Amino acid sequence: MGRSGRDVRQARGSRAATLEPVSYRIQLSEESSGGLKAELYAICKVTSQLVQGAPRATPSFREIYTDTGQRQIKFTLRDDSVVLEPGILSYAHGRLKFEVIQQQAGQGGGFLGRAMRSAGTGESAYGTRVTGTGEVWTEPTHKHFVFANMESGDSMLVDDKAYYAAQGSLRLSTHQHARVQGAVSGNGLMQPRLDGRGLLIIESPVSVHEIEMLDVPAGDTVTVDGDMMLMYTATMNPRLGPLVRGLRNSLRSGEGFVYTLDGPGQVFLTPTHVAPGSLA
Structure with missing residues (x-):
């Protein structure tokens, strides 16, 4: 500095x-x-x-x-x-x-x-x-x-x-x-x-050193909690929905709605970000 x-x-x-x-x-x-x-x-x-x-x-x-x-x-x-x-x-x-x-x-x-x-x-x-x-x-x-x-x-x-x-x-x-x-x-x-x-x-919410960039080739898919999504290239086709189909399966998975993105493209994530109120 x-x-x-x-x-x-x-x-x-x-x-x-x-x-x-x-x-x-x-x-x-x-x-x-x-x-x-x-x-x-x-x-x-x-x-x-x-x-x-x-x-x-x-x-x-x-x-x-x-x-x-x-x-x-x-x-x-x-x-x-x-x-x-x-x-x-x-x-x-x-x-x-x-x-x-x-x-x-x-x-x-x-x-x-x-x-x-x-x-x-x-x-x-x-x-x-x-x-x-x-x-x-x-x-x-x-x-x-x-x-x-x-x-x-x-x-x-x-x-x-x-x-x-x-x-x-x-x-x-x-x-x-x-x-x-x-x-x-x-x-x-x-x-x-x-x-x-x-x-x-x-x-x-995190420093630039903590941001993770995924280079996703064509044919590959990224599934991620939206709270960790910072940005992504518009070449990807984002879908928002449950991790698994069916109410019973959704409850069993413990996951809410997630992003699903199809390559090719780049995704920028903040995996170290913690929610407000966390002791971390």
Whole structure:
């Protein structure tokens, strides 16, 4: 984490005074595409420590950095645009234009936001498009993030709680699952779909190092609990339903509704994610 490694190791016999800590942002990673750059920052508490060394020596300040676990994203736009999830904007400055994107449930060619958690209700989903040149900061969060550059011809289906932001060059729409059983699976009938070329930011319950990618060849099938599904390529044909047929068999299996995906394609999972309230 760069400067976070500058821990203060007070020399024996020195005198030190500690001042009140302040918050500080340290860049962890960045990704660019066209005129859009996304930077991920860790929010740290910084304790300034006044250290007095040898007698008559000039006092000096050293800093101790402690990671708070919070993360924040900065978008830098140069004649480009980014579409944000509702409610994540902290502040922005520059020559920027803001507009609300609204998409009615079930219509194609639009945007699916967190307002659309409960699919099939007829509610409208919203997103915020920021266009121009300037800087945009999102609100601090304890979640993790995945930066990805999609290439021309790529298509991804994303968990409706995972979409965070995307470059304006990407086409955002809603994918509707064919089976009604998906409505009671906890994942909804619809998911955000992204097509084209551009930068994509995904919010994840686990760090990027814990995400598992399965490369599924044609003819193979993946069966997975929807709570562990982060995203998958649109080349796969997802089905939502019981693990086994029949009510009695479903009760015996102990499993609820699951995703079944047929290759070829790629699936991104979060197998280390634990449910809220778990002692793990």
